[in-house]
Amino acid sequence: MSVLCDKDITELCKKNPPLIDKYYDWEWQLQPAGFDLSVNRIFILDSPGTIYNGRKTNLLPKRHELTCNDEGLFELAKGHYVVQFCEELCLPNNVMALGKPRSTLLRYGGTLATGIWDPGFHGFSQCGLIIYNEKGINISKGASLLHMTFLLLSGESSGFQYNNIHKAVVNDK
Template sequence: MILGEYVLRDLFPDLDEDQYQPAGIDLKLDRVFRLEGRGALLEGDDKRLPEYREVETEGGVFELEPNVPYVLELAPELEIPEDTAVLFLPRSTLLRSGVSVHTALGDPGFRGKIRVLAVNHHAAPYRIAHGERVVQAVFLRAEDAGRYEGDYGR
């Protein structure tokens, strides 16, 4: 079952009014990082992320160069309830503009900043302002779920 706007208003009462949607909440762009160097996902728990270099804004606007992967850090930080999982979906304006957003599942009990991968597939740079809504979080009830025990939350 997808949690609707009125349930989400109770769970997340401190959001801006424009972040509440009928079937989710919008997350806003906070920081942008460019990936540098090597990463690895090897046997067992041997995983190494590439280095993240923060991209500075120009007058509060980030510029995404064509065909470069960027990590977008979103606001607000989320605390996902233990009986809920979250699907993160791109806002359609980005897709219509040639910018893909790649996401993962938010597990029950995850607490922390949400980061997604974005790639500008257009031939020209794409500009996006700090604080713009870029991802919609859709919350689903997860029956008999375990709790997030990963490396990326707090």
């Protein structure tokens, strides 16, 4: 397994489908060993969710989308949010990704709850956004929050098993 460098990422983005599409600012976001994902939408959870074992359909929590102020900033108080990123990812079956919060977010009193992006994932990524700063944080649409590192597997995998197969439904309770 090896980490993809900026040149490898650029080459994979020239393919059809591209590794990364709908990015905010290519030159700013491309990094020597990864790519920074930028904020598109931020949500607040309004109800509990339910996660089941096996193949039973999970119940998503209800949520509502926050709007930016007149300066284009999301004004976030201390708490938990869900962030959706601008970039559409299309991982080949031999590439996985790991996401970590950018150090800027950490220094300002926030972090991201992330996971692993399996080979074959296709879509817009979402993560938990946790604000610890008692005074809150203002974040602009398009701000880079997540550093995505892409790793080349030793061979082809069977691909991400949940793309458009299991859709969670919203919990109406």
